[in-house]
Amino acid sequence: MKNTGLRVALALASLLFLGTAAAGGIVAEKSTLSFVGKQLGAPVEGRFKRFDADIVFNPANLAQSHARITIDLDSIDLASDESESEIKGKSWFNVSAFPKAVFESTAFRALGGDRYEVSGRLSIKGVTRTLSVPLQFRTVAGVRTAEGSVELHRSDFKVGEGVWADPDSVAEAVQVRFKMTLKP
Amino acid sequence: MNQEKYGTTAITLHWLVALLIVIAFSVGHYMADLDLSPWKLKVFAWHKWVGVTIFGLVCFRIFWRATHAAPPLPRGMGELMKKLSGLAHFAIYLLMLAIPLTGWLHSSAAGVTVVYFNVLTLPDLVGKDKALSHLFKEIHESLNWALLGLVILHVAAALKHQFVDRDNLLNRMRW
Secondary structure (H helix, E strand, O other), rough: HHHHHHHHHHHHHHHHHHHHHHHOEEHHHHOOEEEEEEOEEEEEEEEEEOOEEEEEEEOOOOOEEEEEEEEHHHHEOOOOOOHHHHOOOOOOOOOOOOOEEEEEEEEEEEEEEOOOEEEEEEEEEEEEEEEEEEEEEEEEEOOOEEEEEEEEHHHHHHOOOHHHOOOOOOOOEEEEEEEEEOOO | OOOOOOHHHHHHHHHHHHHHHHHHHHHHHHHHOOOOHHHHHHHHHHHHHHHHHHHHHHHHHHHHHHOOOOOOOOOOOOOHHHHHHHHEEEEEEEHHHHHHHHHHHHHHHOOOEEEOOOOEEOOOOOOOOOHHHHHHHHHHHHHHHHHHHHHHHHHHHHHHHHHHHHOOHHHHOOO
């Protein structure tokens, strides 16, 4: 009797736990993470096909809001096998040693209207740096999306070393764009 | 003897485009097998700039050819040969447009925007798509081999006229 009660309680608790975990996830097929760099002055686009995010965002309670985004660097799409194998190599992301890039939020700030700023720590290739990312949070027909972009400097994260360090060849600045569709 | 010539503009365009095609073809052939490096990116950019230049010049050539009659063909040429010659020239013009275009399409599909001489950003013709990029690369290369074949035919025919028929055909394209 007591055992059954415990089991029910456990089942309820795990359901509740799963419920909250799902609430923090994203709809993968409706979320994008892309970037634009420049090689010899010419824009080059790419994207990451696999990333996961745990986002709990409440405009009325920014202090309790948080976001953790994990990017599978091996899923990079540059529309060229040659470029992809190069960028996964030691000089660039060194994917075999550092398979994931992680962004972990530390604070959210309202900028007015549907605009917010999230501060946090971004780790790529063993280097962690703090940054602030402006974003737009919208709810359209019950679907919540967070969208924004931020400029990163690849040398800050030792991405593109050795012969690739020259910014005339591949520019320092990389514009990263994201659209996260939160699970209902 | 045929002493009628093309105009100076047509002659200049012919040789300039011919020279640029030799450069673009050689550079393209060389760069295809390079390992990815900053040098390769540079060579690719130069190749694209030459290709865009050819495309522009060929568009102008077609306009010029349409508004300026070509000198008559040698009298000794039969009707069939005249038709074949017209057909070969038409095919060369078509390839001179199609080759830069497929190169541009390949670059767009590879997610790399073409910026002419690092100044003029050309529009992306298609979205980023690896399969499409690969397809355009194959077409771009195949069309180049077709052009090489036609250019060999073109040169061989000109030399045959000059040295076998002795009709002084080359004079038409001499400054």
